[in-house]
Amino acid sequence: xxxxxxxxxxxxxxxxxxxxxxxxxxxxxxxxxxxxxxxxxxxxxxxxxxxxxxxxxxxxxxxxxxxxxxxxxxxxxxxxxxxxxxxxxxxxxxxxxxxxxxxxxxxxxxxxxxxxxxxxxxxxxxxxxxxxxxxxxxxxxxxxxxxxxxxxxxxxxxxxxxxxxxxxxxxxxxxxxxxxxxxxxxxxxxxxxxx
Amino acid sequence: xxxxxxxxxxxxxxxxxxxxxxxxxxxxxxxxxxxxxxxxxxxxxxxxxxxxxxxxxxxxxxxxxxxxxxxxxxxxxxxxxxxxxxxxxxxxxxxxxxxxxxxxxxxxxxxxxxxxxxxxxxxxxxxxxxxxxxxxxxxxxxxxxx
Numbered sequence: 001x002x003x004x005x006x007x008x009x010x011x012x013x014x015x016x017x018x019x020x021x022x023x024x025x026x027x028x029x030x031x032x033x034x035x036x037x038x039x040x041x042x043x044x045x046x047x048x049x050x051x052x053x054x055x056x057x058x059x060x061x062x063x064x065x066x067x068x069x070x071x072x073x074x075x076x077x078x079x080x081x082x083x084x085x086x087x088x089x090x091x092x093x094x095x096x097x098x099x100x101x102x103x104x105x106x107x108x109x110x111x112x113x114x115x116x117x118x119x120x121x122x123x124x125x126x127x128x129x130x131x132x133x134x135x136x137x138x139x140x141x142x143x144x145x146x147x148x149x150x151x152x153x154x155x156x157x158x159x160x161x162x163x164x165x166x167x168x169x170x171x172x173x174x175x176x177x178x179x180x181x182x183x184x185x186x187x188x189x190x191x192x193x194x195x
Numbered sequence: 196x197x198x199x200x201x202x203x204x205x206x207x208x209x210x211x212x213x214x215x216x217x218x219x220x221x222x223x224x225x226x227x228x229x230x231x232x233x234x235x236x237x238x239x240x241x242x243x244x245x246x247x248x249x250x251x252x253x254x255x256x257x258x259x260x261x262x263x264x265x266x267x268x269x270x271x272x273x274x275x276x277x278x279x280x281x282x283x284x285x286x287x288x289x290x291x292x293x294x295x296x297x298x299x300x301x302x303x304x305x306x307x308x309x310x311x312x313x314x315x316x317x318x319x320x321x322x323x324x325x326x327x328x329x330x331x332x333x334x335x336x337x338x339x340x341x
Contacts, residue, residue, distance in 0.1 A: 061231070062231040062262050063231065063261065063262060066262050066263055132303060132304075132305050133303075133304060133305050151304070154292070154293065154294050155261070155292065155293055155294075156261060156262060156263055156293075157261075157263045158263075160292065162292070184294075185294070185297050185298075185303060185304040186303075186304050187261070187293055187294075187297060187304035187305075188304065188305070189231070189232060189233070189306070190232070190233075190234060190305050190306065190324065192233070
């Protein structure tokens with residue numbers, strides 16, 4: 001009986017740890033995290049009147065790395081249109097040293113990140129958003145509402161791309177149009193949750 | 196779903212289609228994975244052991260190809276990995292559109308995912324994330340006894 005109860009409890013904890021992905025229309029959670037690039041605290045204020053992109057990514061995932069150049073390019077292009085990108089590494093750096101702040105700083109500098117690279121050391125922000133994989137993006141409007149969630153593009157191979165989910169969402173919002181596809185399935189490496 | 200699986204994997208140029216059994220076993224287990232996926236690599240030894248279960252056919256689908264790179268090199272890497280893990284059940288190297296596979300198997304996009312079907316192709320259960328060998332084995336045995 002005790003064994004059964006322990007198993008049920010264990011299952012409950014396991015399920016509780018992975019929160020549901022926030023839906024389009026939900027309020028985006030606020031957060032304050034340390035930017036690995038300069039060690040400064042960055043506050044994300046959802047209803048700040050600006051269009052924002054929150055992207056969960058990391059140092060170790062080959063799939064996330066395949067999107068790195070694309071995100072740098074999008075971050076740079078859309079910054080000119082007033083969109084702020086926030087890259088967040090939610091992976092546990094105790095289990096995976098590659099996800100340390102030092103390695104994040106090096107990565108951001110080497111690849112010219114035009115946005116802060118924030119450490120979500122206890123994966124709490126990833127949990128609050130219901131992020132599951134890297135990369136996993138959420139577009140938040142000026143009122144703090146999630147307007148798009150899912151993948152950056154439907155393929156990491158530019159020649160096979162048929163849907164540029166993130167760029168389409170940003171273009172629609174900037175142009176004041178409806179987003180045709182506002183929720184997609186983020187594909188990538190599972191988040192390495194804090195043990 | 197089995198038909199869909201075969202259609203997809205055939206389109207994806209399976210490594211060795213001759214090994215797909217003509218008569219499906221009582222249960223079929225499909226594991227979707229990639230060499231770059233840490234939990235996928237970790238569960239591979241357990242899957243090899245579980246694949247010895249009588250009346251259960253295992254099949255793997257590698258999604259390594261979704262990462263840009265030379266296809267031949269990536270495919271070789273997958274084959275070498277499978278050989279190093281002594282995996283003998285059929286494994287398919289998927290080269291189609293990433294989302295087509297994600298949608299066909301209706302999973303979140305997080306690897307690995309392991310799905311169990313009955314002989315008719317009806318899904319019985321799935322594990323999102325790495326399997327736990329003992330629990331998964333017990334579940335298979337339970338289903339075999341139905």
